[in-house]
Amino acid sequence: MSRHRGFQIVTVVLALLSIAEILYFWLMPSVEPWLPPEGGHPGDQVDWLFRFMASAAALLYTFVVGYIIYFVIAFRRRRSDPPDALGANIHDNPKLEAAWTIVPTLFVVLLSILSIKIWYVLQVQPANGLVVESIGRQWYFTFRYPDVNGEITSEMHLPVNVPVTLNMTSGDVIHSFWVPDMRLKADMIPGMINTIRFTPTRIGRYQIICTEFCGTGHSTMDKQVMVVEPVAQYEAWYHLWQARNAHAGNGIPTVSSGAISLVGGYAGAGKALFSQKCSACHALAPFGQRIVGPGLLGVLHDPAHPDLVDGAPATPADVAKILQSGYTGSYGHMPDQAENGLSNKDIANLVAYLNTLRLK
Numbered sequence: 001m002s003r004h005r006g007f008q009i010v011t012v013v014l015a016l017l018s019i020a021e022i023l024y025f026w027l028m029p030s031v032e033p034w035l036p037p038e039g040g041h042p043g044d045q046v047d048w049l050f051r052f053m054a055s056a057a058a059l060l061y062t063f064v065v066g067y068i069i070y071f072v073i074a075f076r077r078r079r080s081d082p083p084d085a086l087g088a089n090i091h092d093n094p095k096l097e098a099a100w101t102i103v104p105t106l107f108v109v110l111l112s113i114l115s116i117k118i119w120y121v122l123q124v125q126p127a128n129g130l131v132v133e134s135i136g137r138q139w140y141f142t143f144r145y146p147d148v149n150g151e152i153t154s155e156m157h158l159p160v161n162v163p164v165t166l167n168m169t170s171g172d173v174i175h176s177f178w179v180p181d182m183r184l185k186a187d188m189i190p191g192m193i194n195t196i197r198f199t200p201t202r203i204g205r206y207q208i209i210c211t212e213f214c215g216t217g218h219s220t221m222d223k224q225v226m227v228v229e230p231v232a233q234y235e236a237w238y239h240l241w242q243a244r245n246a247h248a249g250n251g252i253p254t255v256s257s258g259a260i261s262l263v264g265g266y267a268g269a270g271k272a273l274f275s276q277k278c279s280a281c282h283a284l285a286p287f288g289q290r291i292v293g294p295g296l297l298g299v300l301h302d303p304a305h306p307d308l309v310d311g312a313p314a315t316p317a318d319v320a321k322i323l324q325s326g327y328t329g330s331y332g333h334m335p336d337q338a339e340n341g342l343s344n345k346d347i348a349n350l351v352a353y354l355n356t357l358r359l360k
């Protein structure tokens, strides 16, 4: 078989292989369960772009690698060749060189145009629609809605076919908000607001996943869902939270001014908060047993520990003050209210809890 003939056969085989690969990428939604169906715009466009890029990459890869393998075999040194045989010495083919410069350049420009079209949708605020905020926290997401006080800590609900602008930040470390069905993902960064825009078009419950390692609880940050539902159902949910949060404080916790009221502090809630936000640094043990900060078991009821680290007497009001303003002393840095992400109510609950602790 002549090499010329062999080249033609290989070309046909590679073309058939490429067609099969490209068909795979375009038919994949129905044959590959690992890619969930799109839940909205521009997720559909993102998928289109993904398929287009994957097809182009498959085509390129198949031909480049296919020909390399064929040439290595077809033009190998034969046993009959002299040991110092050289291959044909070819250089300068201006037409070919121009082609392999211009064609890939045009292709990359085309990819940029297609990508920018989708990126544009993510940047431009629609005239109508809903603006929601989400805050990443160790280790859950919270959501804020217009005219709903405070943060919603369970599910995120959205009306179907209404454009959404989602502004995101973090209350502690860097998280990343990802809903695979919407094909959208953005980092949640303390002190910075990142935005994604989309229109959910399919009713359903979609998993929200944190995709930035954010501490020991990171792997549990996949339990919350985005619920897309008919407008009437969404509104019922929204009004329920409006009523439920009517008395909640609003906003990302900041360091409040003035003394914090400890009235109504609930030790049960404080205990849960303690294991979320304090136990990484504080043991439930005597003062001397430090992790980062001192043990807190006797913080309010230990005769050997009459004063707090800042020199104030060990009273609930003074513990509240340390939780509010933080304190940096000889043991290290105790974060303030904003750094720990505590509302005034959280502080009241924590102090109530610390007040129940006794050394054995």
Ligand code: HEC
Pocket: 274, 277, 278, 279, 280, 281, 282, 287, 292, 293, 294, 296, 299, 307, 308, 309, 310, 319, 322, 323, 327, 328, 329, 330, 331, 332, 333, 334, 335, 340, 342, 350
């Ligand atoms: C990043 C680690 C860290 C975290 C998180 C942290 N603390 Fe602290 N805390 C410290 C350090 C360090 C000190 C001691 C500061 C010093 O005096 O040098 C301290 C001191 C304290 C004190 C004073 C103790 C005493 O005996 O005087 C209290 C009370 C306290 N923390 C409560 C809390 C509570 C409640 C939380 C959870 C909301 C919390 N801390 C979260 C590091 C931390």
Ligand SMILES: [Cu+2]
Pocket: 136, 137, 139, 174, 175, 176, 210, 211, 212, 213, 214, 218, 221
């Ligand atoms: Cu996270």
